[in-house]
Amino acid sequence: MPIHSFIVNGQPVSVPVDDDVRLLWVLRDLLGVTGPKYGCGLEVCRACTSHINGKAFNPCAVPVSQLAPTDEITTIEGLSAPGGPLHPMQQAWLDHDVAQCGYCQPGQIMAAIALVNEVRAAGRSVTDADLDGIRNICRCGTYPRIREAIVAGAAQM
């Protein structure tokens, strides 16, 4: 069985697994990294949103064989050290008491950070149109608080 090597939350890992298994299952089923959630496996709901080399992506849509040993995967667990300070976006989520069931929120936070980074790189700040463009689903309907938290979190990033 092929062995695939990459970096997860700062730790190099090597996993024996078939080439076409999507990264989401490698993370959850084989490595026990359960922050990224399954909501569809179709790159639609975005509950598994994580970062690859600092950019948002959906591991449900990436065969593990596409990763290189230098690729750095950051999941919600890697956003802040346990017991250490939270990422400003996580803190904004707490300040606005966003989560209800909480299932989508790791993906929402990872997407929000990438969105802020993206608009920053374009030399502007987050607009309503940017918020309208977020595809992550929250079936609890926390959207209004998500929108407030992103604006507040961006101000602290």
Place this chain on the structure above:
Amino acid sequence: MGEVVEGEQRMTGVHGKHRKARTNEDDDPSGTPRRRFLGYVLAGPTLAVAASMGSDLIGRADDAEAVVPSPPEVSDLVDLGDVISLAATPTANMITVVVNTDSTASFAIPRAEVGQGITTTAAMLISEELDLEVSRIHVTLADARPELLFNQLTAGSSSVRSIYRPVRVAAALARERLIKAAADMWGVPQSQITTGNGVVHGPGGRSATYGQLATAAASEQVTQLSITLKDPSDFTVIGTAQSRIDALDAVTGRKTYTMDLHVPDALPTMVCRPPTINGKVVSVTNLAAVRAMPGVTDVAVVSTGVAVRAATFGQCIDAVRALNVTWGKGSEDGKSDATILTELKNAEVPLAVPPLNLLTHTIDGSFTFWFRSNSPLETNCAIADVRADSAEIWSPLKSPIVAQQKIATLLGLPISAVTVHVSTSGGSFGRHLFWDAAIEAAEISKAVGKPVKLMWHRTDDFRHGRTHPMATNRVRAVYSGANVLSFEQRHTSIQTDFSHGIDEVLSAYFSSTPLGAVTFSQGIFELTQNVPYNFGVTTQILDEVDAGFHTGSMRNIYSPDVATAKELMVDKLAKAVGKDRYQFRRTFLKDDRSRAVLDKAAQVGNWGRAMVPGTAQGIAFHAEYKGVSACLVEIDCRSGMVNRTVPDAFTGPRVTKVVFVVDVGRAINPRGVEAQMLGGIMDGIAQALTSSLHFKNGLPLEGSWDNYYYTREWNVPPDVQVVVMPPTTGAPGGAGEFGVPASMAAVACAYWQATGVFPTNFPINHNQSLGFTPLPTVPPIPQSPTDGLSHTF
């Protein structure tokens, strides 16, 4: 026993705060002494106190010696032999609060946490009476407790109402026991002792933490005590805005759901499902070949399809797609939207009030509400470890006792041999009232002889999961001059499945009331529906047809549809008599409490402000769950908005502003109530404008979140305001489902006003062209994409 001084001033083991006795919901209006409530100190190593979940166990000052009554008599709910040993103890159907040696308190709540925040609410109630900060109170979800009989069902927005008193009684008793332990230790009267934030203070600067006293306050035997509760005017926690106790876990990825649990050898498992609902496996031609696929450990035919167990869910998906299955008939083969509508129309019973004489006018309305999915973001899931003589189950369950009973029956095991753990839900919306995944996982585990971690695929969750039943609603209103003489509403629905336990809870009740001969569903309908206006003779009746669909509640049962039809007809009546829609409602609402929320919505939402053509306001009212609510919305139906292009999405009209005013009697946690209303508003918008299932040949076409148009960011109103009214009745009502009906109705009313087109189909987009290409039905689930790295941002 703690001292309680009745009269103008009372002091409960005096603790620094004098609480004036005053009339509140615990007081008898006749002026008899404040009620005292029975509780128990349990035997245990540290302080453990308990109170009954049954409201009939409330005692008075003069009957503190009252016996503990028996649980409700429903002998057919469970095998009494299984529960009798548990129920025989006087503390059997109790909830228990434990004070730990680290100065924390623990409470295992017999309810499901599905995102509604019930664990936070429970912690607040304990904090209030125990005088311990919320962050030091651990609330976990109790395993199935068959001795609770009816009292472990999370449904009907009833949880806060059912725990409000017993949890406070237990916490108050715990505090009193801690004070007594300190008084005994220091040899001082209890009257010289106070508490503050988890610490007991005595004269001379002495102090001890709750943790230091927890062992001394413990009891070697069960002791019955009585206690009075804090006067509501002294509340310092209840009624304040609290953030959720599980928020940090949620934002750090540490919050653990069923599929995040590690149970040894419970490997990922999925089911290959039929092309029509309830179809059965006839034969499989390639079982051996699929068993030999990479990662696959087991393949087994079960009652719902063909189960596969593998090292990863990805390999389960591969195996499900590879199976070559011949399927037999399902329960609704050949049924499509049009035929189901005909079925409902044929079942409609004529309206009872005939068109009257020349002095009266009749307005009729007829509405169709299409199937909707109650699927949460977390799909149906469960872990099962079935052995020869026992079984252990983990699943998000709102009705764990009935689940345990059904699973025990399926496995041929005694109930006591089946342990059912209630795990945190990734949403519910009615879905987790049923144990579809738990019982399926048990069947599969038994079939393969190994533990399984069963997860439904997203596509299956939409197509084979439960739905809000399709319904029609007809209204006839008769008016004369400015008076409404009669308002008749007839709801005809595909049958709702209530076999999750609430049917057994309430059947006995119905048979003992004038409702008597009505069906169970009609009883529920009678209990939940109302016309809140003085409209003369009002009638609301339910008729049901066709039990072959997978149905269930969906953040309420009938109310969003019934309220939407009703409020649209109220708008029609207002127009017919030439009155403003808000003023018309105001005139006919039955009481001041109702008018107060309507007025607040109109005031905060600036009712009647000038709106440009294509945009409009709508306003609606709804009463339920011992509460009242009003919603004002503004909608933009201009072509520029409606024709926005978002890839793989439905855009349509956008609600641009919402003001939602809610009076739940007493909000324990206003921030939590606001959160529940926000969710209800998003649901109301979805049900009015975008969300439905399209049935074709016995299966819904929707198979992904880009097909099933629940509210997305591009549909979210930029301006949403929720007003939680200050306490009115003093007693907490329900909030979990309360946000939906008035929101859905207000959006519908605004749509009519903005477009001039009176909407009769919901969601409004249902009969438009489909907007997506349906996924195939064979294989039943799609493969995951492989191009994710080309979409990074």
